Amino acid sequence: MATKEELTHKLAQAIVDMEVDEAEAVAKAITDAGWFSMDLLEKGIAAGMGQASQYYEDGEYFIPELLSCADAAEAATDVFRPYMQGQAPEPKGCVVIGAICGDTHDIGKNIVALVIQAAGYEVIDLGRDVPAQDFVAAAEREQADVIAIASLMTTSMNHMADVIQLLEKRGIRDRYGVVVGGKPISASFAREIGADRYAASAGAAVRIIDEWMQAKKQMQVAE
């Protein structure tokens, strides 16, 4: 009989291998043995998704593979949910994400949301064609740390500036890190509209958000 460590590893591997049924079965084996504990979310599921994200970044995996990994992770989480009894792992931070208004293309944004979530953040996904005031309202309501805005089309990207202007108008600009990304976006465009950072890929978004959270913690300590 497999040990808990072996099953945890197997669960992570099933997620990396896009095996939805296997991930569900391993999760069941864990709960049947009475071995459920909150750290499985980190060591099994998040570890598997972290590896999958890495493969995606390396070019080993593409969109279909990464989404299949997410399906497997979701299947395992569904098995665990009744055992979590309302507990949730402490997220590293909260990120509000969406595709800017005028734009209904959101697969890229979905991928970024997935990878950020896999890295341990709480992600509030506002969907697509999201107006500036919705970004700001959600960030306020959720006490988010970061606002992430996506745009695939050059015709809609200028609306990203509206989010920043609205934050400034309300005097809450420095509460949030603003990260922008998408095919037509560049670092110079991010500077132009007053965003904090430009993320060229899902992996870059995670690194940037990690840095932001680090800096924020140091600021709080200093205060």
Place this chain on the structure above:
Amino acid sequence: MPQIFFKEQGQHVEVAAGTTILQAARNAGIIVESPCDGVGTCGKCKVLLEDAPAGSYKVEEAHYQMPPELAEQGYVLACHTKVLGDITVVAENTAKQNKSLKILSEGESFSYEIDPYFHKEYADGKTKVYAGDKLVGEEDGDTRDKFYGLAIDIGTTTLVTALIDMNTGEELGSMSALNPQSLHAQDVITRIHMASKPEGLALLYGAIRDEFNNTIHALCKKLNVDSKNIYEVIYSGNTTMIHLATNVNPHSLGQFPYTAAIKGGNTIPADDLDISPFGDIYLPPIISAYVGPDITSGVLAAQLEKKKGTTLFIDIGTNGEMILAQDGRLAGTSTAAGPAFEGMNITCGMRAGDGALELYQIQDDGSVKTHTIGDTAAKGICGSGLLDIIGELVRVGVIGKTGRLVKPARGKYPEPLKANMKEKDGKPVFYVADDVYITQSDVRQVQLAKGAIRAGVDMLMMALDVDEQDVDCVEIAGSFGYHLRESSLIDQGMLPEAFRGKVRFVGNTSKSGAKAFLLNKGTRTYMENLVKDIKDVELSQDPKFQDVFVKAMGF
């Protein structure tokens, strides 16, 4: 003020410090190709700075990463390099390369009566000119035998103009040219973005108007026709091109819910064209924001609504526009394939001009047969060549089911091909000619593009409840499609396996349909009514789309 010397063009240009090289070139009327309109994604506006002193320019970070070996030589992106002091810029003169573009000007059609919207009547030494029933002008003498019209296919990349004798219906000649707008903004979305601003619209409209007039003069001279005897012009193109060719701001096409500012199905004055002072332009009816008059012309030319059984009609391009017809029921959609098929966003991509690899076949022994346009050494890969290459590499296993380039050690593909898989900057690349290669990211671009087309096909079939097996005939329209082979479309899954043996290439039906609109006025009201009955299938709003699209990305 800093001065830029454009060496190839021999022009000195003075600009305010901080101006980008691209902006400076545009101001001076020098064309530096910028398919993405200077957003910094395509990398095609590379220029060489010659002995530029430090501090004379500043390179801003862009999405596109300049390969290190080019950066070392002094290449920069014209769109992301600001001029601070005097510099010398070497910008390739692309006019020559574009002259060799392969453009398809013929398309299938049907038979119709010659009965144009315009007609002439002669009496008492004068010829009266009528548009419909309305008298629009009078000419001295009997000019009834001098009665011409133009059918223009306005492609995103290419223009085809045919001069037609409206008495006989004969096409006297035709001319092709690059759509000059593509030098400023390659794909449809970029062009909408640019033309949403007045100065952008002025630049793009001015460019195409001038090209139309150049073509009119050249055609008339060649065919010995007086341009004053051209009375009507048909504009057939996608919805965006029609906005831009008629000087209409296309802003609403680029913003959800993506609506057109004009409807088509009407005539407008031809004041800016050098034709008869009584002349006009007819715009065929627009089906939707992304299914345009080029498709209306195609439906007309292919007589889709009259066909028995099920026919799928597709124009493969930056936007895959398609119509599914089943015993007179029509549904249409379009899908954003992106500019990969134009050779853009592809590392070694180029237009279908001299030096473009357009055919790539792997023989059983692993040797490779290729052909380049103009029979010269391969300089790059055009859209049709790209699909050929990807189709073949998938077939032999160089590219795996998920789109991954398979390393030689793990691959089961023919030995001679293994030597072509090399590393560049630590990443695998596959060489298809001496200096021409495919990268992993190129394969991903093709997956996105072909996945989008396939998803459109699948969703359209779902909308009319049609099975793959029930499709009797697949008609591929458009210049790009004409250079493809059925196998390269099916091998990589852009079209379902069930379509094998059913694919026909019907050519430039945008032009042949435009000709029918010109020569038979009855087709106009007929199509204006028919278009209202075409079911518009909107993909981006359908929750199933993402799943279908993602599934269609694999090989």
